[in-house]
Each structure stands twice: as structure tokens, then as C-alpha cells.
Amino acid sequence: MFGQEGCGLRLEWGGEGVAALGGLCAVLVVVDVLSFTTSVDVAVGRGAAVKPVRWLDRASAAPASNPAWTLRPSSLDTVPAGELLELPSPNGATLCELASGTGAAVLAGCLRNADAVALAALEIADGGPIGVIPAGERWGIDVNTTGAEQFFGPLRPCVEDFMGAGAILSALLEHAPVRASVEARVAADAYRGTGARVAEVVAGCVSGRELIGAGHAGDVEVATRVNVSGAAPRLVDGVLRG
Numbered sequence: 001m002f003g004q005e006g007c008g009l010r011l012e013w014g015g016e017g018v019a020a021l022g023g024l025c026a027v028l029v030v031v032d033v034l035s036f037t038t039s040v041d042v043a044v045g046r047g048a049a050v051k052p053v054r055w056l057d058r059a060s061a062a063p064a065s066n067p068a069w070t071l072r073p074s075s076l077d078t079v080p081a082g083e084l085l086e087l088p089s090p091n092g093a094t095l096c097e098l099a100s101g102t103g104a105a106v107l108a109g110c111l112r113n114a115d116a117v118a119l120a121a122l123e124i125a126d127g128g129p130i131g132v133i134p135a136g137e138r139w140g141i142d143v144n145t146t147g148a149e150q151f152f153g154p155l156r157p158c159v160e161d162f163m164g165a166g167a168i169l170s171a172l173l174e175h176a177p178v179r180a181s182v183e184a185r186v187a188a189d190a191y192r193g194t195g196a197r198v199a200e201v202v203a204g205c206v207s208g209r210e211l212i213g214a215g216h217a218g219d220v221e222v223a224t225r226v227n228v229s230g231a232a233p234r235l236v237d238g239v240l241r242g
Helices: 014-021 036-045 053-058 094-098 114-125 161-177 182-204 206-213 216-224
Strands: 008-011 027-031 049-054 084-089 103-109 130-134 235-236 238-241
Touching: 008 161, 014 094, 014 130, 014 182, 014 235, 027 053, 027 094, 027 114, 027 161, 036 049, 036 084, 036 103, 036 235, 036 238, 049 053, 049 094, 053 094, 084 182, 094 103, 094 206, 103 114, 103 130, 103 161, 103 182, 114 161, 130 161, 130 182, 161 206, 182 216, 206 216
Parallel strands: 008 130, 027 103, 027 130, 049 084
Antiparallel strands: 049 238, 103 235, 235 238
């Protein structure tokens, strides 16, 4: 089976990507722009911490001390320092939990903290390979449905996570002369080619239009601010902290 061996920067999608790269990379960066890793960045940037909860385990998650705090990034701009949030999500949180069992260090990246996460990944990896995992979406998941009968469909690669992964990989390539796989370099090139239009692109993709149509344009706007955060959330003992 062909892989990306020999490359310092690698990219694979979703849970299958975690399985493919987890045992080979020193660091895994999970990217779920809309919205888990963006929410993590907002919360950690305010001094809070986030416990990722697998989507299937969401019924057992402890309720937030303030019910207004949700997976929506715009809801977290009042989270106080020291707060521990348990955030379930079908993509980013689930992948963080999966990645925690691979032996790799796990970081949560997005557009907002791309440069900070790239620098942290290089320091932690100390010359070892870095894997970037765009979460993607799953066909058939409705986050507004709580029933166990929900259909968890196959992976749908999505524009917003490709842009987020590309932003991080672009920063990695700028900060270190690392050999990137074709998969990783194409993501970086796609992000660079998008340039200042990244907010427009994310807002216009399927996921962006879905959120905007549901009245959550503010969350898309928060998620598409590039390099406004110095947080580099790392998963330690099951909790993401700055």
C-alpha cells in the first residue's frame, strides 16, 4: 500500500486519516473549521479549556455551566478563564479523541490560529513528521438530531477544512524547510491561491451556506478570520489547553 512515507508534512482526511498517520507522525493537527476547532481556539484563547467528546457519547457530556455556550464559536466570546467545556461534535471532537490513542501529540488547528499551530507543531515534532487531518463532513449527519438512529454516512471532503489545513501547511512550509507530500503541498497551494478571498470562499461553500442559511453567519465570520489568534490548543490528558 502506498503512503506518504519520507515526507515531513503529510495530509489525510478524517478518521481514516488519523488511522493512517497516527502511528507514523510525531504530531497530528486536527482541522474542523466549521466549527469544532474554531470553537476550541476561541475558548482556549480566553483561558478556558475544552474536553472533546465523541458524538456518540454526547448524551453523557456534562452540561455547560452557562447553557448559552455551545459548539457555535460566536457563543464562546464570554467564556471565562478557567472554565472547562465539554464539547461534542461529529467531526473535530471525535477525531481528537481518536488521535489521542495513536501516541502522537494532538493539536487543534483552524484558520484563526494557523501560524501559531504551525510553530507549535514544529517545536513539538522536533524534526519528526507532522500530519494534518482535515476533518471533513459526514453525509447524513444532522447535528440538530439527537436520536441514536442517525445515519453516519461516508466522508465528504469539504472546502473549509481544506482551506484550514492549507493555511497550516503553508505556515509550516514558511517556517521550516520541510519536505511536504504532494497531498500536503496541494493543500498549501490551494490556500495560497485563494489568498484574501478565503472568507468569501468559505462563506460560499456548502457548509458555509448551510450555516448562513440557518442564521449563523456570525459563526462563519468568526471562523474565517485568519491568524488573529496566538493559541495552539494541545490535547493533554483528554483536554485541549493553550
